[in-house]
Amino acid sequence: MILRSGASEFSFGGVGQDSSKTRLVWTLAWKGAFSLKFRTWLTLIGLAMGTFALTTFGSMVVHFHKMASRFENYAEGKIFIRDRSGFFGAGAIEKDELLTLSQMAGVKEVIPMIVARLHSRELMAFGLPQIVLGVPKEKLPELFKDTPLLWGSWPENSGDSLLGIDVAEEQGNLHSSSFTYAGKKFRVSGVMARTDGPEDHQVTVPLSDLEKLLGREGLVSYGVVIPKPGESASALAQLIGNKHSNWDVLPPTLVSQGIRGSERLWGALTMGVGFLTVLIGGIGILTVMMMAVRERIREIAILKVLGASRSQIFLLFLFEAFILSLLGSVAGLLLGMVFILGVSHPLARQGMVLFEPTTLLIFLSFFLALVLSLLGGLYPAFYGAKIKPADVLRT
């Protein structure tokens, strides 16, 4: 059995050395990863939290982005005029003063509006609050020309109301016939289809009804000026601003800049926090794997003595890191999805849509968490691969 035949007693290379290298690697990596220690559990939790943060914050950013895009579309080609105290504040402008703008050259339409909070007790809301919007009924089709109706028609008479989809859902019946606001019962003339924009959270009623109901006849919250075709909205806004220094006159470019600026800031903050959490998870993997390599330094040495190659040792620890990363990322992703699904529905019923997870986002969160933690496993794997068995076994 021991005696060999042939020219040489020794094997100087070749036989089977490159075939099925991963057989050894997978088995040992699997066993190594599942001899989970307390610190490994902590790292897995850390990585899972990172993926969770990335998924939830990411879906918030997606939602904000969609909302911003919708608002940008709504604002396109319109000049917004408001009192300096803002859209949702108590500030008001004289309706008659606003309507004089229709005499200006280049102005196609002037639409005065009243905005009031739907729930006066609602102190804060994420994104846009639910509102009641008073608009001259003849201007509605022009103002919301891109918004389809789920059913019904635009308010045509005094006492009519058009519900946004979230408000209608909150009513519990998409086809309810009446809606009560501030003690007044409105007939529901229709419901707008979902837009993922501010219209979803609003109830639109004739301006005259809201003026009477709120006791602010002659005063409006803000106005929208639509320029004639070919007219520059920015130049027109400049002219209006020069004449009325008590107003904020916002051309579409400024509205767009404001929206996109907020979106960028919000996105950078939330995604930054998510990314940092995942990074910390990845550093956790680095630490755990480094400790695993140091603890199993004799095991590595003996594997090398038995004929394991550098690449086998490298892959062994990289696979182990991969298994841990996969476990952490999947756990975080599942946790994130359960949280989003569990929280978003009750919140949506209160008019607060926070999350909008997409397949791409889920894939990216998972992929990023996996890649970062695998990067964390690279150095320990390199370190393990270059260990010299004699140095270890001598001690």
Added chain:
Amino acid sequence: MSAFLECHDLKKTYQQGRKLVSALQGVTLSVLKGEFLCIRGRSGSGKTTLLNCLGTLDTADSGQISLEGKLIESLSEKALLSLRRDSFGFVFQQFFLIPYLSTTDNVALPLVCRGERWKEARNKARNLLQEIGFSERNDQQALWLSGGEAQRVAIARALISNPTLLFADEPTGELDTATAKQVIDLLTAYKKRGLTLVVATHDPLIEHEADRILALEDGKILGEAPTTTS
């Protein structure tokens, strides 16, 4: 008879903490095919370093090692890996089994390292364990084996690849006399079947079985010591 394994003027110095240790100071020796060579020396005499260099686990600072007349320094890293895996067997004083693997898997490991399937490697490992009279605790984790059991499993691991040369570093160093005897019997049984053995030890029981004993002190070969059989 020509030398199977030879080394000439082997020198090796390594750093231990802040001091430099001259482990080998010009060692020259030769091993014949099928021989049981014992290297005797106290702790720190350079036995382990000599075995590591001969077994290609370490490289000497100077000097030459040749196998069947072929210089080891002329071999590539890949060829050395192949040599260790397919032609050499190693046994250590502290056994160095992988604690979370079963006895069978520990023995099968060298075969899997060279690409054999786990299933086939395990079958071979079970057969070998049975052959050396160890078949009761094959599925037990190596962590739970006694010293004597662990060393017999470590020897089986060294033999599974059907090596030409077996290097053993103090193989009975951590065993009681009765268990040490079992291990020595196992080694001599394989020696009789043609295995060449190079064993570093200061255990008289091993020396008793050796064909030749070389005394090593402070990294130098002092000379050949008489064996009890000579």
